[in-house]
Amino acid sequence: MLEKAIEYSHQLLKNIVQEPDTVIDATVGKGKDTLFLATLVGETGTVIGFDVQEKAIHHTYKELQEVGLQSRVELHQVGHEQVELFLSTEKPISAAIFNLGYLPGGNKEITTEKETTLKSVSAILPSLKIGGLLLLVVYSGP
Numbered sequence: 001m002l003e004k005a006i007e008y009s010h011q012l013l014k015n016i017v018q019e020p021d022t023v024i025d026a027t028v029g030k031g032k033d034t035l036f037l038a039t040l041v042g043e044t045g046t047v048i049g050f051d052v053q054e055k056a057i058h059h060t061y062k063e064l065q066e067v068g069l070q071s072r073v074e075l076h077q078v079g080h081e082q083v084e085l086f087l088s089t090e091k092p093i094s095a096a097i098f099n100l101g102y103l104p105g106g107n108k109e110i111t112t113e114k115e116t117t118l119k120s121v122s123a124i125l126p127s128l129k130i131g132g133l134l135l136l137v138v139y140s141g142p
Contacts, residue, residue, distance in 0.1 A: 005137050006032065006033075006137075009033075009097060009135050009137055010033075010036055012133060012135060013036070013037065013040065013095055013097065013133065013135070014040065016094060016095050016131070016132065016133045017037065017040040017041060017045075017094050017095050018040065018041075018042070018045075018094075019040075019041060019042025019043065019044055019045050020041065020042060020044035020045040020046075021040070021041050021045045021046075021094035021095070022041070022045060022046045022047075022048065022088075022091040022092070022093055022094065023037050023040070023041060023045070023046070023047050023048070023093065023094055023095045023096065023097075024047070024048050024049070024050075024083065024093055024095070024096035024097070024124060025037055025047055025048070025049040025050070025096075025097055026049075026050055026080035026083065026096055026097065026098040026117075026120055026124075027050065027051060027080060027097075027098050027099045027100065028049040028050060028051035028056050028057065028060050028075065029051065029056050029060075029099060030056070030059060030060070031056070031059060031060030031063045031064070033097050033099065034047055034049045034060050034063075034064070034073060034075075035060075035063055035064060035067070035069065037095075037097075038064060038069040038072045038073050039069065041072055042072075043072070045072060046072060046073070046074060046091070047072055047073040047074070048073075048074050048076070048083075048086050049073055049074065049075045049076065050075075050076050050078060050079065050080040050082070050083065051075075051076075051077065052077065052078065052079050053077075054077055057075050057076075057077045060073075060075060061073075061075055074086070079116050079120075080098070080116060080117070080120040081115075081116035081117075081119040081120050081123075083120045083123050083124060084123035087123065087124070087127045089127075092127055092128070092129045092132070093124060093127045093128050093129065093132060094128075094129050094132050094133070095132055095133040095134070095135070096124050096128070096132075096133075096134045096135070097134075097135045097137070098117060098120075098121075098135065098136045098137065099137045100117060100136065100137065100138045117136075121134065121136075
């Protein structure tokens, strides 16, 4: 089921994001969305990624380095509720994705919270291009 959600969200993103767009991965995690977005924004676009966990940021940076896409991505080890500090009126956002829950294989006590997600979404919406996309992928389970 998880793979279908990722596949569907990536198809939606592929229909919207193109070079030289600026996009947001609000919950970097293992970096799958970050890496995918980095391929879509091209050499002149930017992915802005957020995660509170150092492990997630380092893992994702390493994955990006291995395929030579690290220059397209700005990774920030802060909660996505601080997204407004990294938004620019010169660069509207084409898409943003949130995968809500916890880091797969990580500490299940560290999870996204309703309040921080709502603050982040509220900050992103005014910067979202007309026709842009904001995706919230919500996982439930043990």
